[in-house]
Amino acid sequence: MSALFEALLGPDFARLPPTVQRLHAACGERRYLGHGEVRRGAHPLARLCCAVARLPPAFSGAMAVDMQSTARDERWIRRFGRHAMPSRLQRHTDGLMERLGPLRFVFVLAVRDATLHWRVRSVHLFGLPLPARWFAGVGAREFEDDGRYRYDVVAVLPRIGTLVHYRGWLDVDAPVGVPAA
Template identity: 55%
Template sequence: MIPATLYGHLLGDAYRRLPQRVAMLHARDGRRRYVGEVEVRRGASPLSRLCAWATRLPPAGAGPIHVDIDADRHGERWIRHVAGHAMPSRLRAHAGRLRERLGLVTFDFDLHVDAGQLRWSVAAVHVFGLPLPRGWFEGVEAIESERDGRYRFDVRATLPFAGLLVHYTGWLDVD
């Protein structure tokens, strides 16, 4: 059964191919909290630091993470808590894509289920409502998967002229 949630709506029949823990995380409405571990690497260039600030990316380091998700029929609000830093975002459907507002930047993602993974790839990016060249964001990708009975995430963002903005990987307990 495909849930009547944001991801169920966007993925349609592909939702059935999600790994169990990924499907569980995206099948629930209401408020919930997931806890786990994360490792964050950050870029060091001045432009990288400015971009990371504009999108409220987490600081470098390794340790606990907790993610608060509040989902309803209009979308989801995520707040990722890493090392005392909150990284909020708002997700909703827009023109058949997943739209995420992260700080000053709005991303539109195409979602693909492939080889037991949910992949997010950038389709469009706007800052203050102004479109940016999509080609600048070919180094931005998120992957959700399951391994050892845990929900796993791997998020990487690199930009031309800035280099690495962030690469964070880890797991959450999803039961």
């Protein structure tokens, strides 16, 4: 059985660093612990957008990601302190679809310079399409630094500025049990 990201990336999956491969190749339930830094934008509309998408508040400290993965989809709950940010990822005809609250993002995935890049292709809110150009400043990177899995996610919108920028690391070599809900 091929994991979701392996199926989406095909041969490019092998070009990812080992820690990124391990995170995305695993199936089943697991929890990864790490550290995260979250910076939030100050614009009033940024706060509203973050609330709708359930994006994390400003934060610095220990964090966890609970993942439940099959070959068809992945359910992630990113935990920044007391804030839980659930999402569901699955294959879409145009790439990788992620659902965050009432938002549905479709990302194009690409491997460049040993980094997995996520770029927005389309966005829907409550099923209604939003102009893709609004989301040119939204993306993510996954990479390895000093043998550790790292992530860097940024969301910047025109005229509003930064919604959220979060980054950090996870210990993908020591998954821990996932607690009961």
